[in-house]
Amino acid sequence: MKREINVSPWNHITTTSKINNYSLDNYFTILIEKDGEYFFIVEEEQKIFDVSQMPNYIKEDWIKYNKKELSLSLINEQIKKFNEYRDFNQFEGFNSTPSLTDEELGLLYSLRRDLILKGLVS
Numbered sequence: 001m002k003r004e005i006n007v008s009p010w011n012h013i014t015t016t017s018k019i020n021n022y023s024l025d026n027y028f029t030i031l032i033e034k035d036g037e038y039f040f041i042v043e044e045e046q047k048i049f050d051v052s053q054m055p056n057y058i059k060e061d062w063i064k065y066n067k068k069e070l071s072l073s074l075i076n077e078q079i080k081k082f083n084e085y086r087d088f089n090q091f092e093g094f095n096s097t098p099s100l101t102d103e104e105l106g107l108l109y110s111l112r113r114d115l116i117l118k119g120l121v122s
Contacts, residue, residue, distance in 0.1 A: 005052050
C-alpha cells in the first residue's frame, strides 16, 4: 500500500528525503504551493503521513507554523536530487519512471529563476 502526502488545501509539489545520521529517522522536505506562494516543510516522515490523515483545519494550522520561506539553496538541492535519480535510473537501465515529471522539474527551474531575479532586484 502506497501512502500519500496530503497537504490540502495546499498543493504538494515535490518531496525529497534524507536520513538523519544521529537518529536514523527519515526526514522529508516537501515543497508546497497555495495561491502562487511557495514554501517548504522539513519534518520526520511518519509525522508527515500522520498530519496527512488529519482534517484540513488541523493541516492548515500545522502548515502555518511549520512552513519556511523558499530558498535558492533548497531549490538547487531538489533539482540536483531529482537529476541524480533520473541519471541513475537511466545508467542502470531501470524502466521505472522518475518520481518527478518534466513539468514539475520545469517548475523547479522556473522557481529558481524567479528567486535569482528577486534577489537581483531586492
